[in-house]
Amino acid sequence: MRMAELSDRSGVPVATVKYYLREGLLPPGERTSPNQARYSAAHVQRLRLIKALTDVGGLPLASVGAVLAAIDGDETPHSTMGVVQEELAGVAPKVSEEAAAWASGLLEEVVRENGWKWHEPGGAAMDNLVAALATAKELGQDKLTERLGEYARLAVRVAEVDVGVVAGLASVDKIIEAGVVATVLGDRIFAGLRHLAQEQVSREVLGGGASPKR
Amino acid sequence: MRMAELSDRSGVPVATVKYYLREGLLPPGERTSPNQARYSAAHVQRLRLIKALTDVGGLPLASVGAVLAAIDGDETPHSTMGVVQEELAGVAPKVSEEAAAWASGLLEEVVRENGWKWHEPGGAAMDNLVAALATAKELGQDKLTERLGEYARLAVRVAEVDVGVVAGLASVDKIIEAGVVATVLGDRIFAGLRHLAQEQVSREVLGGGASPKR
DNA sequence: CCAGAATGGATAGTCAAGCTCTCCGTTATG
């Protein structure tokens, strides 16, 4: 297919497709003459993935580029997921030295309790978590951080489901793409479910009150 | 205190504080003369909250403004949380008509299984969830959506902890602010824990492989 | 008490992200 059809099938405007080509997010089509190209179903799928990562996942295009490069590279699923997590986490906001130290200590405890281990510790995901905990502390929300252990135990349960989603897929490529999608969309889906559940539980526990306004 | 100290204690540059004042995110200080003002500890706290919502929560300033207005208004905790969820969800990405219909059906099932009810159904949180599910469908990630029920059950468990965090606080104001923080930071914290857990579980289940690259 | 720093207020400028528009010379197509 050519530009117009690619644009049509993916729902992405022609000008935007050209922009993605320029930025290297979409691989060039197969040349049929010095200045004509043909695109495949893979291009449509790729555009859909880009839309999912940006619109639903909220990733900046630069991060999408990094994730796509990781998918295309022949890394292991594990290391590809590492890239996804780094990009999904983004740059952690800075917090005060002492709050960060306190948060690291708290997290350390949880890590120990759960018997987690790292070959190369750290990573943006952890930096972000530390920043979020430190921020909660700075805002004086101690109740929230006191429950970290409970959240961690539930997070393990969720992660088990996550891994179940990707395990048992046929090809490595499938596993990688499913892993990326499960991680990025999974966060949104779980957050959405949590919000719905919060409303239900809070009505049960705290009692009525008006339903939230639209 | 005056500008310089407010800026210093909150870590927000003077120019930015002035900008927030202009935008109405920060209430004006108490006048001491026609063109001088004094700020209080409440202003410092407010600035910290703004930073938390933008930096950690990733909310645009306009949404922060809406959330702050809801906090300041004398709505019930329940309706304030509704505003937070609306703003946190943002504008749901558009998806195809049929994918959305399918996702709504799937979600309907989960809602029924869990016995959830709404006075005024819908809301941005649900729109977002539907969009995320529809996107997963469009990407062909059926495994993910098949597990929705499991995720929902775990989400309820998480929500129970969430509500436990805010329940039993002394004043209504405390409950509201804690609720906002727990919702916004809670999403980040849980996502972080989930990512850490994913790495642990995937190594156990899928076996080694290199650790993700930094 | 007074020089110099700080303040509040307003306006304009900056920067990055993510497109979108316009050309242009070439290529397909009815």
Next chain:
DNA sequence: CATAACGGAGAGCTTGACTATCCATTCTGG
């Protein structure tokens, strides 16, 4: 063969979130 579509490149646009510059007051330390 006329006209529509294409690819490629460049400039332009919009939004969001600041940042910088002025300026007329108001503080403040020696």
